[in-house]
Amino acid sequence: MHTLTDLKMGRLAGITRLNLSDELEQFPREIFDLADSLEILDLTGNRLSALPDDLGRLHRLKVLFCSNNLFTHVPEGVGQCPALEVVGFKSNQIGQLSPNALPRRLRALILTDNCLTELPEALGDCADLQKIMLAGNRLQSLPASLARCQKLELMRIAANQLPALPEWLLKMPRLAWLAYAGNPLPAPFCAPEEPGDCPRIDWQHVRLAQVLGQGASGVIHQARWREQDEPVAVKLYKGQMTSDGSPLNEMAACIAAGDHPQLVRLAGRIDNHPEQLPALVMQLIDPSWFNLAGPPSLASCTRDTYREAQRLSLSSVTRLATAVASVGAHLHGHGIAHGDLYAHNILCDEHGDCLLGDFGAASFYPQDGSATAAALQRIEVLAFGVLLGELLSRCETQCEALQALQRDCVQPEVQLRPGFAEVCQRLS
Structure with a gap:
């Protein structure tokens, strides 16, 4: 300064x-x-x-x-x-x-x-x-x-007064990261009723410890929960507007996403915080896990930043791509577009396992088989294609099958891109 x-x-x-x-x-x-x-x-x-x-x-x-x-x-x-x-x-x-x-x-x-x-x-x-x-x-x-x-390529229009998504928006050839939650859209675009199997956790049963990190949407603490022997993570949401939208929309998407091996496991939500802050209790990630890349810089604008010397084996690229496509298919099966499918939101460990995080830009869409739903899914497939291209550019071995898949995912005709189900099938 x-x-x-x-x-x-x-x-x-x-x-x-x-x-x-x-x-x-x-x-x-x-x-x-x-x-x-x-x-x-x-x-x-x-x-x-x-x-x-x-x-x-x-x-x-x-x-x-x-x-x-x-x-x-x-x-x-x-x-x-x-x-x-x-x-x-x-x-x-x-x-x-x-x-x-x-x-x-x-x-x-x-x-x-x-x-x-x-x-x-x-x-x-x-x-x-x-x-x-x-x-x-x-x-x-x-x-x-x-x-x-x-x-x-990236648009954040969450928490406005938009009654509908314009048709031209769903045809943009390079749009890959879109957030629109918190608008007065028709009911299928809104967060569903909270699943009944999301446990309610009493604040009195949680003991906060050190702060692990904080961002625009909230603060994450390490904590102890009476029901578990191991430490957990507690995210306290601030309730303030972020660049992606409302933190409460993020919280709703985390709950609706359900269980998947590539998602941080949710233990439950806290309702009776003394300051009425909404909060989630989640799996504690080992500190040895690391972000696959850094966020975009001012120069790169919409593209993640990688270490110059970062190199990946073909097996690592395939494993990462398969895992991300799998969680993408899972979220789309729940009517959720992640909205921020980026390498900097993927945590990895030394064994090649990964977790997709940060639901701040997540939005819901109708599961009605409509052209609108298909377009919203394939906008996210473009983000996956960008990610796959970044991984392949750092891969030690070329693979024509992966390159062909990547080209199909990033083609400008939105409706001609494969859905995540097809992506998973081709990766297998």
Whole structure:
């Protein structure tokens, strides 16, 4: 984190990234002194409500984050930045997005947790758009022009006011990661009634220990549960809006997913937390397990990051692909689209076993054999195909059968992709 004093004293000359959080109410004009080097500007956590109209003077700026401020609209100066690719205004009070605020090279637009009721048709002119994050707004429709954004790969539209999913959305050739839970969609798209076999666990029978990790949706503790000899994990949900949607939708999907060897085993839910926090008791994962990859970077946008030297044997790739396809088929059999099928959400051990986690982007769909259900399934198959391609690119041995399967999973015609049942059959 940098300081305003250092900026004003000229001590930051030549830097490429500026992180400035200092209760700012006005944009410091000294930032323009960095125009010949600055590529990433992070003004998250201030009290800003405006940016200069001549922001385009930052001619090398590629990334702009202004989350957790007081903006009521995206400033039009943003659209004047010639190199700007990533724009993030999460958790403001934004109710308006002007067409003039859209930079022409836009790749990622993050407007999570705002007050938007509509989006401009000009979004369809953003030909390079790959990722759009709109969870937690008040959108009642999406502009039909978005169908022209043929590079769009990741979309978060959960927790809005959408009464239906537009038909064009289900035909997008590269859309692989979609989250739409928490909208007033027809009943088959909503979380089912909670299964009766989900045990209720009394908070008095649980003793929390150290924090194992925390994210946007909640905090995970190691704990002891009176009914089990071994330690368990307890996830306390925060109930706040995340980039994927509502944590309560995540919790509903975890419960509805049921048992599968590649899912973290659910012991039950806690209803009587003293602060009324929703919580789940789950299997404790050995700390030796590791993520198959790292999450996307600013540069990769929608693609996971792997260690440069990471290599896999053909047997490891086949085993991983088979396991992921199996859990994908299981979830689809329960009417659940995971929405975030990524290597960074897959935990592995040294023996090649794996677990799929993070249901934050999960959504439900009707199990009625309709074209809509088939399209939603095959959007996720594209995500599997991307993952398989990443694994094959790191495989020590080439396999034509796996390569052919991968090509079929990523083909642009959504309905021509195989379902997970066929994928599992071909992998076997």
